[in-house]
Amino acid sequence: DTAVSQTPKYLVTQMGNDKSIKCEQNLGHDTMYWYKQDSKKFLKIMFSYNNKELIINETVPNRFSPKSPDKAHLNLHINSLELGDSAVYFCASSPGTGSWSGELFFGEGSRLTVL
Amino acid sequence: SQQGEEDPQALSIQEGENATMNCSYKTSINNLQWYRQNSGRGLVHLILIRSNEREKHSGRLRVTLDTSKKSSSLLITASRAADTASYFCATDAYDYKLSFGAGTTVTVRA
Numbered sequence: 110d111t112a113v114s115q116t117p118k119y120l121v122t123q124m125g126n127d128k129s130i131k132c133e134q135n136l137g138h139d140t141m142y143w144y145k146q147d148s149k150k151f152l153k154i155m156f157s158y159n160n161k162e163l164i165i166n167e168t169v170p171n172r173f174s175p176k177s178p179d180k181a182h183l184n185l186h187i188n189s190l191e192l193g194d195s196a197v198y199f200c201a202s203s204p205g206t207g208s209w210s211g212e213l214f215f216g217e218g219s220r221l222t223v224l
Numbered sequence: 225s226q227q228g229e230e231d232p233q234a235l236s237i238q239e240g241e242n243a244t245m246n247c248s249y250k251t252s253i254n255n256l257q258w259y260r261q262n263s264g265r266g267l268v269h270l271i272l273i274r275s276n277e278r279e280k281h282s283g284r285l286r287v288t289l290d291t292s293k294k295s296s297s298l299l300i301t302a303s304r305a306a307d308t309a310s311y312f313c314a315t316d317a318y319d320y321k322l323s324f325g326a327g328t329t330v331t332v333r334a
Contacts, residue, residue: 113266142321150310152267152324164320199266212257213314213322215266 112136115200115216122190123224129186130219132200140164141183142213143175144199152199158183187221195223228256228313228325236331243300245328247313248293254316256289258298261310261327270298270311303332 115132122128134141142165143155156175157165163175172188187194197218205211231246247256255274259267273280273289273296280287286299300307310329314322 144324149326150261150329151326152312154321154323157321159320167321201267212269212272213259213267215268217266218264 111216113200113202113214113216115198115219117219118217119220119222121222121224124190124192126190127186127188128190128221129184130198130200130221131182131184132216133182134200134202134214135181136202136204136214137181138202138204138214139180140203140205140211141177141180142201142203143183143185144201146197146199146218148196155198156183156185190221190223192223195221197221228315228323230311230313230325230328232328233326234329234331236333237303238333239303239305241303243303243307243330243332245298245311245330247296247298247325249296249313249315250294251315251317253291254318256287256296257314257316257322258285258287258296259312259314259324261312263309267312300330303330305332305334308332 113134140159142157146152155169158177161177174186177183197220200216201213203211203213228249257272258270261267284301289296310327312327314324
């Protein structure tokens with residue numbers, strides 16, 4: 110069983126469209142994250158949720174809206190897609206609580222291409 | 225803002241040689257972690273070193289941490305073709321997240 114799974118793996122869409130990426134973890138972790146990896150491989154945190162509560166919103170445009178229906182799921186919805194949103198988006202989870210991050214378990218990534 | 229910065233950006237070595245990469249960071253940390261990313265895949269955790277530790281080993285991996293210089297190094301001994309990947313350091317600065325650098329791309333030639 111995949112520990113952290115995200116879908117879809119590839120997403121190609123036009124500017125202005127709205128798209129969603131889903132993430133699920135079966136590790137029983139309390140904390141989940143979305144990271145964005147750009148073309149230079151730089152990995153930047155976007156959001157963090159702890160037990161369905163938003164902990165981190167790292168100056169991400171409000172076109173990006175995370176949703177956590179339960180602690181095993183963290184989805185990412187993006188409105189009005191722009192060319193600069195093209196990147197690989199990684200979901201991750203960790204057993205960390207409070208300010209302790211612990212080891213992160215990553216999904217395989219969702220490559221978003223905006224045309 | 226970017227916390228960890230890896231050096232060098234890229235490294236090419238012969239199979240059997242050792243690979244060393246460095247990471248510098250800016251603020252006080254709780255722990256520092258190293259991850260590997262194979263092409264087209266997610267990141268995989270390799271090793272975690274706490275701020276009160278100076279050296280840690282895991283198989284062919286050796287990590288050092290110098291908190292006075294705010295730097296860490298990752299040594300991979302007796303490299304193999306399967307070690308070809310990007311390696312990232314990540315810092316936990318008591319701020320509810322891990323902050324990553326841009327990584328070191330390692331190519332191991334057969």
